[in-house]
Amino acid sequence: MKKTLVTYVMLGLALIAFAAAQIERSVFYKTLSSGDESLIDKTTAELEAEKSTSRNKAYVAALTMKKAGFVKGAGEKLKVFKEGARVLEQEIKSQPDNAEYRFLRLTIQEHAPKILKYNKQIDEDKRAVVTAYSKLQPGVQSAVADYAKNSKVLSPSDLK
Known part of the structure; x- marks a missing residue:
């Protein structure tokens, strides 16, 4: 009985530690919506230090695309x-x-310069978000x- 209890306590602590190690969604979204290059760099580094998951890859990809706006030189901006x-397209293709x-992707498409032609799935992504909105995580x-x-x-009326 004691062994089982100790095992459950240890498992619980491990799960709490794992959950704490993952960056908070609110932190990610605050970073993504900011215009703060140092915050983007910091959050990207934190995500890259975590276990590689599909979510982390998608988050790093989005922040990388946002970071491109701070990069000097048109060629380097485009490369970044x-x-x-x-990476983001890979994660969307896999899920x-x-x-x-x-x-x-919708947020990036809406704000990407037209010259990049990264705006082909706006309507498709909007439909996907609106349809699944009620099932999304609260954050x-x-x-x-x-x-x-x-x-x-x-x-906002799309989300009702």
């Missing part, structure tokens, strides 16, 4: 943006029903709702 886009990844729902307040593509 495309690297982030490649096409993941509405959070679609939301990440993601909050980020979507906050984003919709200022978006030209997604409005």
Whole structure:
């Protein structure tokens, strides 16, 4: 009996430690919506230090694409943006029903310079986000709702 209890306590502590090691969604979304290059660098480094998961890859990809706006030189900007886009597209391809990844791509597409031509799936991503909104994690729902307040593509009324 004592052995079983100790095992459950140890398992519980391990799960708590694992959960604490993953970056908070709210921190990620605050970083993504910021214009703070140092915060983007810090959050990216924290994500890269964690265990590599699909979610972390998608988050790093989105932050990489955002970081491209701070890079000097058009060629280097394009290179950094495309690297982030490649990884995000990979994660979306591996999990096409993941509405959070679609939301990440939607936000980037809406703000990407037209010359990049990274705007082909706006309508598709919007539909995916709107359809899955009620099933999203609360932190993601909050980020979507906050984003919709200022978006030209997604409005708060779409989320009802």
